Amino acid sequence: MIILKTAQEYNAWRKQNKGSVGFVPTLGALHNGHFSLVKKSLNLCNITVVSIFLNPTQFSPNEDLESYPNTLNEDIKYLQNLGVDVLFLPNYNEMYKNVQEVSIPPSKLFDRLEGKSRPHFFYGVTTIVAKLFNVIIPTHTFFGEKDAQQLRIIKQMINTMKYPLQLIACPTVRDKNGLALSSRNHYLTETEKKIASIIYRSLKHIAVGLSKNHNIKQLKQDFCDTISINPNMSVDYISIANSDTLEEINILDNQEVLISTAVFFNAVRLIDNITFHSST
Structure with missing residues (x-):
């Protein structure tokens, strides 16, 4: 594995290496969820590129940019062991001063779910992902289903901006108790992780309720009540929405539904x- 830090370095390397390119963009603090994306790329593509860039424009002033977990040395070792071809490791100046600016078409999806709580978030995400696409020029890119709204927004951006690449969605990876793997799980103790697994169980409880045609408003309330039993946990939002439009539903028709949540521990x-x- 080679580590490249500028677009110029990457372009020079890419000219000497042909074939399909799988790309996994990350913020770092890698875990088995990220590694599942990397393994999928290694299986499908001739070349696998991973980027690590802690993008400040997707954090608001009151969020955890300064304290976000930094495990770069461990990340590099894991990626080397997996057989990744290139780690793209740019700094802020490279991505926001040297790499050409992009114009991202606005989307209604930006303002729903996560966008209500974090209105800055998807503008930052789409800007940096588009910039990275323009540098890496991948044939395939890999995103996890855990970040469901992000997945849909990036897919829409690829279509709208006519990027000639295929987005591969990869299943959420969970720990033995069902907690979705996340870099922010670093902040939790093992006991807290076990407690937090109630989130996944409560989402599944909603799915059971939907299968029995229970009242959707009541299912949301039951979810909030269950989470709030633990005094350290509170619900930011719980959504039962159309899987494509992310619009909240009141009646269950023959449609795929995304049941999603953000919970504070x-x-x-x-x-x-x-x-x-x-x-189903």
Whole structure:
């Protein structure tokens, strides 16, 4: 594995290396969820590129940019062992001063779910991902289903901006208790992680309720009540929405539904989701 830090370095390397390129963009603090994306790329593509860039424009002033977990040395070792070809490791000046600016088409999806709580977030995400696409020029890119809204927004951006690449969605990876893996899980103790697994169980409880045609408003309230039993946990939002438009639903028709949530465990914000189809 080679480590490249500028677009110029990458372009020079790429000219000497042909074939399909799988790309996994990350913020660092890698875990088995990230590694599942990397392994998928290694299986499908001739070349696998991973980027690590802690993008400040997707954090608001009151969020955890300064304290975000930094495990770079361990990340490099894991990526080397997996057989990644290139680690792209740019700094802020490279991405925001040297790499050409991009113009991202606005989307209604930006303002829903996560966008209500973090209105800055998807503008920052789409800007940096588009810039990285323009540098790496991948044929395939890999995103996890845990970040369900992000996945849909990036897919829409690829279509709208006509990027000639294929987005591969990869399943959420969970720990033995069902907690979705996240870099922010670093903030939790092992005991807290076990407690936080109630999030996934409560999402599955909603799916069971939907299968029995229970009242959607009541299912949301039951979810909030269950989470709030633990005094250290509180619900930012719970959504039962159309899987494509992310518009909240009141009646379950024959459609795929995204059940998603953000929950605070003390100051740590955890997100998770599952999908449900009314015909199942």
